[in-house]
Amino acid sequence: ETGVTQTPRHLVMGMTxxxxxxxxxxxxxxAMYWYKQSAKKPLELMFVYNxxxxxxxxxxxxxxxxxxxxxxxxxxxxxxxxxxxxxxYLCASSPHAAVGADTQYFGPGTRLTVL
Amino acid sequence: AQTVTQSQPEMSVxxxxxxxxxxxxxxxxxxxxxxxxxxxxSRQMILVIRQEAYKQQNATENRFSVNFQxxxxxxxxxxxxxxxxxxxxxxxxxxxxxAGGTSYGKLTFGQGTILTxxx
Numbered sequence: 428e429t430g431v432t433q434t435p436r437h438l439v440m441g442m443t444x445x446x447x448x449x450x451x452x453x454x455x456x457x458a459m460y461w462y463k464q465s466a467k468k469p470l471e472l473m474f475v476y477n478x479x480x481x482x483x484x485x486x487x488x489x490x491x492x493x494x495x496x497x498x499x500x501x502x503x504x505x506x507x508x509x510x511x512x513x514x515x516y517l518c519a520s521s522p523h524a525a526v527g528a529d530t531q532y533f534g535p536g537t538r539l540t541v542l
Numbered sequence: 543a544q545t546v547t548q549s550q551p552e553m554s555v556x557x558x559x560x561x562x563x564x565x566x567x568x569x570x571x572x573x574x575x576x577x578x579x580x581x582x583x584s585r586q587m588i589l590v591i592r593q594e595a596y597k598q599q600n601a602t603e604n605r606f607s608v609n610f611q612x613x614x615x616x617x618x619x620x621x622x623x624x625x626x627x628x629x630x631x632x633x634x635x636x637x638x639x640x641a642g643g644t645s646y647g648k649l650t651f652g653q654g655t656i657l658t659x660x661x
Binding site (some may be wrong): 430431460469470472477482483524527528532536 | 579588633645653
């Protein structure tokens with residue numbers, strides 16, 4: 428595997444379910460990100476992790492819970508979601524998330540549908 | 543707050559022709575970077591080109607070039623000799639550098655422009 432991978436690629440869940448999205452980067456980067464891409468809206472940054480520490484939470488509802496056990500893996504735990512949370516969730520990584528403006532490398536995304 | 547605006551929801555171009563995608567941004571910061579990302583259908587988003595605000599020279603990457611007008615806060619992307627593989631959603635994005643050159647990786651994206659390339 429190369430680059431940034433995400434699993435699953437598609438997920439359908441009910442509002443009472445609990446599920447998790449997984450992201451893995453094989454680039455040796457130290458920063459990882461979650462973005463939400465909704466139809467007809469710009470990509471929204473959700474969370475930033477730098478060296479496993481969360482450095483940004485963009486006012487995301489608590490029903491989204493990120494986890495970064497190491498610099499290569501990032502999870503997004505989902506529970507009691509709403510239909511309006513249906514979107515493409517993108518993971519990205521970059522060498523660092525603080526100094527400078529490193530290029531971010533994106534995964535293919537998880538298409539989430541909440542029924 | 544910084545905002546990025548792409549006023550063209552859709553654009554089309556004939557193969558081998560040139561097309562320009564528009565982007566404007568609003569910021570009070572003096573030090574920042576601008577990016578164009580490409581998202582092909584069902585494929586990963588990739589960086590097309592980036593521009594440092596302190597550089598007056600416009601960035602170029604093969605068939606892709608930008609027209610960076612700092613005073614006007616404009617950052618357009620020109621695609622020359624368009625190819626079928628250029629068909630994608632194109633996003634303009636902005637990242638500010640704060641004190642000490644810190645960015646915290648915070649990219650702000652525009653709404654995107656869907657580019658269709660006709661054979």
